[in-house]
Amino acid sequence: MSNDLPQCSTVERVQLRSALRDLPAYKPGKSAAVAGSLVHKLSSNENPYPPLPSVQEVVAEAAAGINLYPDMTCGAVTEAVADRWDVPAASVSFGAGSVEVASQIVRAVAGEGDEVIFAWRSFEAYPILTGLAGATAVHVPLTEDERHDLPAMAAAVTDRTRVIFVCTPNNPTGTSVTTGELHTFMEAVPQDVLVVIDEAYVHFNVDPAAAQGIDFFRAYPNVLILHTFSKAYGLAGLRIGYAIAPDYVSAALRAVAIPFGVSALAQKAALASLEAEDEIEARISALVAEREKLHRRLARIGWSVVASEANFVWLRTGEATQELEEIFTKAGVIVRAYPSDGIRISIGTAEANKKALQTAKDAFTHFTSITRSAGER
Template sequence: MMVHQREAISRLPAYKQGAAAGDSGAFKLSSNENPFPPLASVTEAIASALGEIHLYPSMAVTEVTDRIAARFDVPAENVAFGAGSVEVLSQIIHASAGAGDEVIFAWRSFEAYPILVRVAGATPVAVALTADERHDLDGMADAITAQTRLILVCNPNNPTGAFVTADELQAFLARVPENVLVVVDEAYVHFNRDASSAVGIDFFRRYPNVAVLHTFSKAYGLAGLRIGYAIAPTEVAANLRRVALPFGVTAIAQRAALASLDAEAELTVRIDEIVAERTRVLMALRASGWPVTDSQGNFVWLRTGEGTDRVNAMFVHAGILARAFPGEGLRVTIGTAEQNDRFLVAAAAALAPATV
């Protein structure tokens, strides 16, 4: 007789990490990682923390909390940290929804959403994207029921790169009951250059049921250290701290986050380079015949449909590791100029034998 396990867990799809290049010489463009190495000042800060790894870190992440609170001009009690924004999202779901409750999100969106919802025992409600790869906010509002406890809005959306405008989010929130928490997931906010886009913190200030998720993994390049945070209503943030893994944010991650905040001028230059490369890649893809939509993330989305496996195989053969969603499309991270050039050659070749 096997020990008892939750049946729902055995049916969960495993979260898939982007393929690793190993020693193949391939370029890994599958995980939306920052292509630049850590800044010298950040690595020095990490090194300075190594002598204290026998001690527990600040469970309250006090110094970084104070810095984020000051930056966004919010009380520190509204800021809650975790081991990456995905772990903070898990905290939000566990604090907001359980058995019999529903969590609404667009689909396709961040792959972890339905997994985390089911782990919490709640029911995921996925609302299909529009034909132009954007959130169908009207459809999401129509999906609200008496069981809805939480709504996730990924802005810009991963993996399509589309964004939600401020006007759209305002109209959407007018239809959301005040007892339903709306989380604006802004993991890629630093790459979003469209002035009409919704800005999560603006809506947090205006609505009592809005929270915002940010991460140090993408623009700040700390993906390997795991640190992210929510800015949320006071009672929500307090509950996030209650359900958080104790000491989940390491001292090294906290030190690196502080150093990164100190080095934002240098990091902004790097972000600008990634955005410029994104523009170049999108223009080149269109010139070669790919019908790609605009992206405000550090990636582009190829809607390859039933041709996804074929195109992905061609990319792998050419030394490009993308993130494939079978039957749907491929997400390709913006890398260095050299990496992007190889991808563009492979993408043009993929169109040659057949129209995707």
């Protein structure tokens, strides 16, 4: 059979969007797949506990129906979340994890020529999502004590600003924003700018002075709260998160969402988790206790570690980050390294945390040696 297709001497490449050229890549936590050794994966802020038996049961039952499309409206879990927070159901919208909801937010509100403001370092998906929308990312440096510089963020607002992300507790530093600070900030931000209070780690926040997103949603017309079932509820593998926002903003998020993006398994698991919050709370309390213990002992070693209100701790390691990450990896502790900035250690089981602490002691000895040598140059 002859081939009648036109023959080309050169192959033309498909033209891709120019925005992709400078787009930073999302770096997930490293896998724990290291042959022949016991490895503790503390790189992805995962809940170390297995799913609750009641959650496993409903997921197993729901698995029998995976030949069918899920409820695209997430009707039952929408009503449950609305009831949980005493907000209108029209104000609740879902996505495949809070990062996918964040993507909906940027795509619905910002475009070419617009600006999205966030602290830096903060959640690394923010600049990626902003770039994919064609908007401009505005990074505002954290303060010296690893916190949001809200006055500087307010000062960065221009007539092109469309969205501001306030991540509290902040990923990866674990610091939170206080109620007073956030009220002052909101008074300085124009009401046509959407302020996203990203509370992915809010369940671990025990600081009585910390801002609570739901209070700000009720007080200001331009606030959106971002929540996830991945962390405290332990459903990271099923991918489900949600926003609470003004109803017209929620409608816009649903308009840009991927159809059928939240699986039936995720919806059923989220419902079961909301019904088991007493059990979830017991696990949260245990993780917070482990976090506080790890923080105290890291400080005792000599690390200058800020108080965290999330399910991780942050070590500012600067240029020594890559070398220190290798020390952890060789010891069988997989951490999340941010080049030239620091290392984030998720709170795991008591055994994993103990190993992380032992390794952090060795890493500190190496760190002080590096910094001393750098100071003598």
